[in-house]
Amino acid sequence: MSAVPRRILPVIVLSQFAGTSLWFAVNAVMTDLQQAWGLQASAVGTLTSAVQLGFVAGTLVFSLLMLADRFAPSRVFLACSLLGAACNAATLLADxxxxxxxxxxxxxxxxxxxxxxxxxxxxxxxxxxGLGAAMGILIGALVLGTALPHGLRAIAGDGAGSLFAVGGLQAWQSVVLGVSLLAAAGGAATALLVPTHPAQAPGARITPRALGLVWTDRQLRASVFGYFGHMWELYAMLVLVPAILATRFAGSAVSAAAFWVIAAGFVGCAGGGLLARRHGSARVAWWQLAASGACCLAAPWLLAAPLPVFVGWMLLWGMTVAGDSPQFSTLTAQNAPAQVVGSVLTFSNCIGFAISVASIELFVRAAAAWPLAQVLPWLAVGPLLGLWMLRPLLRGDVRPAALPSRPGR
Incomplete structure (x- = not known):
């Protein structure tokens, strides 16, 4: 087997980072949109839910049509990066x-x-x-991409004289365009520098039989339902990060703090991948899920804690709320039959993101009606369910699931 060119992983990681910055581009400038266009505070939840639902629909369509098998994956990546960048930039025309x-x-x-x-x-x-280590870095790049718009908004500063207020554009408009340009550059980098692997295997067709296996196989059910509990907490927490930080910071400092809190998830993803080599993915996922759930439950006390303790709590939460993501992907891939791994991952991702839509809508509206100290502990419902479901995997006796045979006719 020939050596992998050294540029491949760095280019994919940077392109993933650039492309996924589109995910929270509007969230990072939501305060600006509320001031400029009079949007309601709850709009941040509705707009994030729209992204999640679009991702669910897109995942199903791309999988069913097998687009990344019919066309070169790097070309699909480029086309989606360019179109996504254009749709994001069109935010400026929404008026x-x-x-x-x-x-x-x-x-x-x-x-x-x-x-x-x-x-x-x-x-x-x-x-x-060595895909496990690469997976931790790649999902970590997704987390950094999610945090990036907040970082750009912090750099832009406040007021008409801010750094990004150039060419007659307001600072928030320049941030949105900057994210779009970065995403387009990431797509171009992958298309130009990452060729299709000469021995790339075609993907398997999506089969509904895999959906039934999620419910009937004990070990697969453990990893998938653990992931569902993780998804209940993850995106709702990410959406609420600016609101939580606004209780202690103001102006562009909120965006700067939001960047660091969300970006801490990269440490959780990459560090979790290293720990999993020694302790196993199930234990690492359990530890991180337990830590993030504890952060939810401790919110009533830590929201009013001294600033260093408050900041430490938020960084720990940001690190652990995302850090278990690579381990859940690994566990699901390990426990699914080889013939339907792609189908199981597709269905579990779609259900997980659908759960995140319900969670985002529920918690954003709840946070508008009640104090955060009363709302945030309920995010722990997902981690607690996930911890309960993960118990069968903690013994370390992971074995591949068997695909039930069709009855004879």
Whole structure:
């Protein structure tokens, strides 16, 4: 087997980082949109849910049509990066119309299905050995991409004289365009520098039989339902991060703090991948899920804690709420029959993101009606369910599931 060119993983990681920055581009400038267009505070939840639903729809369409097998994956990645960048940039033309914004965010989510999963497919074709470590870095790049718009908004500063307020554009408009340009550059980098692997295996067709296996196989059910509990907490927490930080910071400092809190998930993903080599994915996922659940439950006390303790709590939460993601992907792939791994991952991702839509809508509206100290502990419902479901995997006796045979006719 020939050596993998050294540029492959760095290019994929940077492109994944650039492309997935589209995910939270509007969230990072939501305060600006509320001031400029009079949007309601709850709009941040609705717009994020639109991205999630678009991703669910896109994942199903891309999988059913097998687009990354019919066409070169790097070309699919490029097309989706360019189209996603264009849809994101079109935010500037929405002129306060929530309906237009929702359509654009749904389109961005749909196109992200050709960026995040396709980037993982490209990486898997080149790194069949040591994929676990690469997975931690790749999902960590997704987390950094999610945090990036908040970082750009912090750099932009406040007021008409801010750094990004150039060419007659307001600072928030320049941030949105900057994210779009970065995503387009990431797509171009992958298309130009990452060729299709010469021995890339075609993907298997999606089969509904895999969906039944999620419910009937004990070990697969453990990893998938653990993931569902993780998804209940993850995106709702990420959406609420600016609101939580606004209780202690103001102005661009909120965006700067949000960047560091969300970006801490990279440490959790990469560090978790290293720990999993020694302790196993199930234990690492259990530890991180337990830690993030504890952060939820401790919210009533830590929201009013001294600033250093408050900041430490938020960084720990950001690190652990995302850090178990690679381990859940690994566990599901390990416990699913080889013939239907792609189907199981597709269905579990779609259900998980659908759960995140319900969670986002519930918690954003709850946070508008009640104090955060009363709302945040309920995020722990997901981690607690996930911890309960993960118990069968903690013994370390993982074995591949068997695909039930069809009855004879």
């Amino acid at each position: 306060g119309s929530l309906g237009v914004l929702l359509a654009l965010r749904f389109a961005v989510g749909f196109l992200l299905a050709g960026i995040y999963p396709v980037g993982m497919k490209i990486a898997a074709s080149w790194y069949r050995e």
